[in-house]
Amino acid sequence: MSGKEKILIVEDEFIVANDLRIMLAKGGYSVCGIAASAEQARALIAQKQPDWVLLDIMLKTATTGIELARELLHARIPFLYISANTNQRTLEAARATQPYGFLVKPFRERDLFVMLDIARYRYGVETGMIRPEVFEEPAANGIDPDIVGESTPIEDAIRKVRVVAPTATSVLLLGESGTGKERFAHAVHRLSARRNKPFVTVNCAALPVSLLESELFGHERGAFTGANQRRIGKFELAHGGTLFLDEIGELPLEAQVKLLRVLQEKEIERLGGDRPISVDVRVIAATNRNLEQEVAEQRFRLDLYYRLNVFPVELPPLRERKEDIGILANYFLRKFETSLGRKGLKMSSGALRLLEQYDWPGNIRELEHMIERQILLTPGDEITEIALPATGNQPDTVGGPLLTLEEMERMHIMKALKTSNGRVSGKGGAAELLDIPAQTLYSKMKKLGIRSGYQ
Numbered sequence: 001m002s003g004k005e006k007i008l009i010v011e012d013e014f015i016v017a018n019d020l021r022i023m024l025a026k027g028g029y030s031v032c033g034i035a036a037s038a039e040q041a042r043a044l045i046a047q048k049q050p051d052w053v054l055l056d057i058m059l060k061t062a063t064t065g066i067e068l069a070r071e072l073l074h075a076r077i078p079f080l081y082i083s084a085n086t087n088q089r090t091l092e093a094a095r096a097t098q099p100y101g102f103l104v105k106p107f108r109e110r111d112l113f114v115m116l117d118i119a120r121y122r123y124g125v126e127t128g129m130i131r132p133e134v135f136e137e138p139a140a141n142g143i144d145p146d147i148v149g150e151s152t153p154i155e156d157a158i159r160k161v162r163v164v165a166p167t168a169t170s171v172l173l174l175g176e177s178g179t180g181k182e183r184f185a186h187a188v189h190r191l192s193a194r195r196n197k198p199f200v201t202v203n204c205a206a207l208p209v210s211l212l213e214s215e216l217f218g219h220e221r222g223a224f225t226g227a228n229q230r231r232i233g234k235f236e237l238a239h240g241g242t243l244f245l246d247e248i249g250e251l252p253l254e255a256q257v258k259l260l261r262v263l264q265e266k267e268i269e270r271l272g273g274d275r276p277i278s279v280d281v282r283v284i285a286a287t288n289r290n291l292e293q294e295v296a297e298q299r300f301r302l303d304l305y306y307r308l309n310v311f312p313v314e315l316p317p318l319r320e321r322k323e324d325i326g327i328l329a330n331y332f333l334r335k336f337e338t339s340l341g342r343k344g345l346k347m348s349s350g351a352l353r354l355l356e357q358y359d360w361p362g363n364i365r366e367l368e369h370m371i372e373r374q375i376l377l378t379p380g381d382e383i384t385e386i387a388l389p390a391t392g393n394q395p396d397t398v399g400g401p402l403l404t405l406e407e408m409e410r411m412h413i414m415k416a417l418k419t420s421n422g423r424v425s426g427k428g429g430a431a432e433l434l435d436i437p438a439q440t441l442y443s444k445m446k447k448l449g450i451r452s453g454y455q
C-alpha cells in the first residue's frame with residue numbers, strides 16, 4: 001500500500017487506535033482519520049474518501065463494526081477487520097461481509113504490514129489494477145483440465161484460485177470430504193512460481209500429537225527417546241515450494257501455537273534443535289470443519305484462524321451443484337474407459353437421473369467410486385442401472401435386505417460420526433467410540449467416501 005493511499009481507522013479503544021496510527025505512520029502510510037464510532041466513521045468517509053478502512057469488529061456503539069462493514073461493502077470501500085476474541089456468530093457474520101483481511105489484537109507491526117500487503121494485492125487483482133502472472137499454460141477453465149464443473153459455485157472457486165495462485169498468500173480450502181480440496185491445492189501450486197519446487201502434504205488428522213510436531217518441524221538425533229536419527233520435517237522438505245496441511249481443523253492446540261509462529265517468523269526449529277532454520281514455504285490449508293465454530297469452542301486459535309483465512313476458497317458439496325453431476329459422470333466414464341480398457345462407455349438418461357436425485361454425502365469421491373463400480377458391474381457398453389446406497393431409515397442388521405460388509409461398515413461409521421457430532425479424532429470422537437486409531441478411521445472413511453465434519 002503506497003503512502004499516498006489513505007487509511008481510516010475505526011476503533012473505539014483509544015490505545016489500540018493510537019498504536020495503529022503510529023505503526024502506519026512509521027510504515028509510510030497516511031492515516032486520514034480515527035473514528036471512535038460508526039457515525040464518526042460515516043462523516044470521515046464522506047469527507048476524506050479513504051482508500052482503505054481498518055475496522056474494529058466489536059465497536060461498542062449503536063452500530064456495530066459488522067453493520068458498518070456492510071455499508072463499506074456496498075460502497076465498495078475495501079476494509080480489514082481488527083478484532084479480539086469473539087464468538088462464532090460474529091465471526092460468521094464478519095466473514096460474510098467479505099473483508100480483505102483480519103488482524104488479531106494484540107498484533108505486531110509486521111503482522112499489520114503483511115496483512116495490508118496481501119489485502120492490497122487481492123484488491124488490485126479483483127479490480128483489474130494488477131494482472132496476476134500466470135505460470136502455466138492454462139487449461140480450458142484456466143486452472144486444470146482435471147477440475148471439471150460449470151456450476152456457478154465451482155466457477156467461483158476456480159476464479160478465486162486463478163487470482164490467488166500466483167501470489168505468496170496462504171489459501172484456506174473449505175469443503176466437505178471429497179469436494180476436491182486436495183485437487184485444488186495441487187492446482188494452486190501448479191499455477192504458482194513454485195510449481196517446480198516440492199508440493200508436500202501433511203494430513204493433520206492422521207498423526208498422534210506426539211508425532212505431529214516432529215513430522216512438521218523435524219527433530220535432531222536424541223531429541224526424545226527413540227529419536228535415533230535426525231529427521232527433516234515437512235516444512236523443511238517443502239522449502240521453496242508449497243505445504244498442504246490437510247484437515248487443519250484437527251490440529252491439536254499445542255501444534256497450532258507452533259504453526260502460527262512458523263507462519264509469522266518464517267523459520268522453524270527442529271525438536272531438540274538449538275537454532276532456528278529459515279524456511280520459505282507457502283501454506284495451503286484445508287478443512288471440512290466449521291472453523292468459526294471450532295474457534296468459538298476454543299478448539300482452534302483465533303489468531304491462526306485469521307492467519308489462514310486470508311484467502312478462503314469454498315468448495316461446494318455436490319448436492320448443491322447438481323448441474324455438475326452429468327459433466328462429472330461423463331468425465332469419470334472417459335477416465336475409466338482408459339484405465340479399465342473399456343472403450344465406448346455410455347450412460348442411459350435414466351441412470352443419469354438417478355445420479356442427479358441422490359445426495360452424495362461423500363461428494364465427488366463417492367461419485368467416482370460409484371461409477372467405477374457400476375462400470376465393473378455392467379457387462380455391455382451402456383450403464384443403465386445405479387445401485388445407490390440406502391438412505392433414510394436404514395436397516396440395522398437383521399430384518400431388511402442383506403447388506404454387504406462394506407455397507408455395514410459405512411453405516412456403522414456414520415452412526416459413530418453422528419454420535420460424535422462429526423468429530424473424528426480426539427476425546428469423544430468417532431475413532432474413540434469405535435476404538436480404532438483416528439488414522440485408521442480416516443482412511444476407511446476416505447475409502448468409503450464418507451465425509452466428516454459438522455452436519
Ligand SMILES: Nc1ncnc2c1ncn2[C@@H]1O[C@H](COP(=O)(O)OP(=O)(O)OP(=O)(O)O)[C@@H](O)[C@H]1O
Binds near residue numbers: 182
Ligand atoms: N472438480 C473436479 N473434477 C473432477 N474430479 C474431481 C474434482 N474435484 C475432485 N475430483 C476428484 O474427486 C476425488 C476427491 O477429491 P479430493 O481428494 O481432492 O477431495 P478432498 O476434498 O481433498 O477430500 P478429503 O477431505 O476427504 O481429503 C479425487 O479423485 C479427485 O481427483
